Amino acid sequence: MKPYAQEPLTDFSLEKNKIAFQDALKKVENECGKDYPIVIGGEKIFTEEKIVSINPANKNEVIGRVSKADKKLAEEAMQAALHTFETWKNWEPQHRANILFKASAILRRRKHEFSAWMVKEAGKPWHEADADTAEAIDFLEYYGREMIRLKEGVPVISRPGEINQYTYIPLGVGVIISPFNFPLAIMAGTAVAAIVTGNTILLKPANSTPIVAAKFVELMEEAGLPKGVLNFVPGSGAEIGDYLVDHPKTRFISFTGSREVGCRIYERAAKVNPGQKWLKRVIAEMGGKDTVVVDRDADIDLAVESIVYSAFGFSGQKCSAGSRAVVHQDIYHEVLEKAIAFTKTLTVGNPAEGHFMGPVIDEHAFKKITNYIEIGKLEGKLMLGGEADDSVGYFIQPTIFADLDENARMMQEEIFGPVLAFCKARDFDHMMEIANNTDYGLTGALISNNREHIERARKEFHVGNLYFNRNCTGAVVGHQPFGGFNMSGTDSKAGGPDYLILHMQAKSISEKL
Ligand SMILES: NC(=O)c1ccc[n+]([C@@H]2O[C@H](COP(=O)([O-])OP(=O)(O)OC[C@H]3O[C@@H](n4cnc5c(N)ncnc54)[C@H](O)[C@@H]3O)[C@@H](O)[C@H]2O)c1
Numbered sequence: 001m002k003p004y005a006q007e008p009l010t011d012f013s014l015e016k017n018k019i020a021f022q023d024a025l026k027k028v029e030n031e032c033g034k035d036y037p038i039v040i041g042g043e044k045i046f047t048e049e050k051i052v053s054i055n056p057a058n059k060n061e062v063i064g065r066v067s068k069a070d071k072k073l074a075e076e077a078m079q080a081a082l083h084t085f086e087t088w089k090n091w092e093p094q095h096r097a098n099i100l101f102k103a104s105a106i107l108r109r110r111k112h113e114f115s116a117w118m119v120k121e122a123g124k125p126w127h128e129a130d131a132d133t134a135e136a137i138d139f140l141e142y143y144g145r146e147m148i149r150l151k152e153g154v155p156v157i158s159r160p161g162e163i164n165q166y167t168y169i170p171l172g173v174g175v176i177i178s179p180f181n182f183p184l185a186i187m188a189g190t191a192v193a194a195i196v197t198g199n200t201i202l203l204k205p206a207n208s209t210p211i212v213a214a215k216f217v218e219l220m221e222e223a224g225l226p227k228g229v230l231n232f233v234p235g236s237g238a239e240i241g242d243y244l245v246d247h248p249k250t251r252f253i254s255f256t257g258s259r260e261v262g263c264r265i266y267e268r269a270a271k272v273n274p275g276q277k278w279l280k281r282v283i284a285e286m287g288g289k290d291t292v293v294v295d296r297d298a299d300i301d302l303a304v305e306s307i308v309y310s311a312f313g314f315s316g317q318k319c320s321a322g323s324r325a326v327v328h329q330d331i332y333h334e335v336l337e338k339a340i341a342f343t344k345t346l347t348v349g350n351p352a353e354g355h356f357m358g359p360v361i362d363e364h365a366f367k368k369i370t371n372y373i374e375i376g377k378l379e380g381k382l383m384l385g386g387e388a389d390d391s392v393g394y395f396i397q398p399t400i401f402a403d404l405d406e407n408a409r410m411m412q413e414e415i416f417g418p419v420l421a422f423c424k425a426r427d428f429d430h431m432m433e434i435a436n437n438t439d440y441g442l443t444g445a446l447i448s449n450n451r452e453h454i455e456r457a458r459k460e461f462h463v464g465n466l467y468f469n470r471n472c473t474g475a476v477v478g479h480q481p482f483g484g485f486n487m488s489g490t491d492s493k494a495g496g497p498d499y500l501i502l503h504m505q506a507k508s509i510s511e512k513l
């Protein structure tokens, strides 16, 4: 087997790639509007009540309808997962990994098609959708290999007269709850990490992107995943989310999403309910308020590019988004002016037409972000953008505010939209102080040519993913394991060497000879 290598991204400047992607978009457009089932124990169930998925760039376009699970169906899914766990846990790890490799091969063949679904359903621009699909392939390839690495456990010391063994065994039934913003990569990555380690799962996707998830469930079936390993239960977070989190047979929960929901899950999962005989494990990867810090002697053009791409990639809807630029006072105005000029070159529009930025995900996000723009007008100076139009889709122009106080709401709260706040810093001490002054601790970047400051930031900049002289988004599986500190979550480091172990329990076995 070849060593793991990152899936290459598509070069859309090549005409043949552009045409192939346009063809995929046409294919997907022709397939829009279909119904998708709940899947329990391999059985496809269509219900009356549906989650209707719409195109955020065109509210009149229905992407598809997914059957909606209620508590009764969630319970059936739990029973199917419990039943299947008894056989799946005994599958050879290599055989479980082989299913991931097969799934990866299918996904690679249908790469543009999956990306096109994300353009339509999540409003992802081409290059962002392509990166999302590539990351999903990376998770399949990386976790498959990781399971093979861990299958014998790790060596421990044996004294004369005894043999000691230290191995990892699966946990049980896991509930996987995923966000809308990486509808394929995070949904698939969290699901297959749980599956390849021998657990069975209930997958609850985000309600704005259930079609991408439904397509992935079909793909896993095609890859040979036995019935009942992956049970697909789209539904209301409040109804079936709570039900499954509270369920006494739930062994672990792998959640990615907002701080609010993550904290709710963490708290509920801590309660031991009647019939429960373990403490639930919770992986919770939550929000961020991430900073690009620009030092006095930074390369200004690099700083500008890093700030703008970190802030506005996928309309700022990344937990890693650099929504704060903290700039040394001596170069503050130059960086601000250049960032405004650079942002003006970005195009905003229907992502199917190849714009840099598309819409935000839905009406709720649109209202929340536009409300923050009003707060920004009170707290700072509006330098660019601020316009929003939801007549056709949920479009918000890239927006820049200047001169924010370091403790302003715009500098502290996750907006999750294309809104960037600039804040001036006196010196490097002040920069580090501001960089660490939120409840979060997910990503951050320092743009600097000062080696002493880089070394100081390595220790002092308290984030799970720290970058020097580049943007603070775009972690690569196997290269930059991803997860945050503080209120950004449990620092699980998806795509890293410690991740699979979170889905297993270690067993120490000693035999006296
Ligand atoms: N740290 C990371 O790795 C990471 C990655 C991606 C997104 N995020 C964060 O996710 C958020 C954006 O995603 P979102 O808007 O989909 O988040 P969200 O918290 O609104 O929803 C996430 C998931 O939780 C479900 N949910 C809602 N209420 C629930 C409940 N009571 N019980 C169980 N599940 C429930 C939703 O239906 C959805 O599937 C941002 O805060 C972003 O920073 C974090």
Ligand SMILES: N[C@@H](CCC=O)C(=O)O
Pocket: 181, 182, 317, 318, 319, 320, 472, 473, 474, 475, 476, 482
């Ligand atoms: N892993 C992604 C962010 C995931 C959250 O939205 C990145 O590194 O940009």
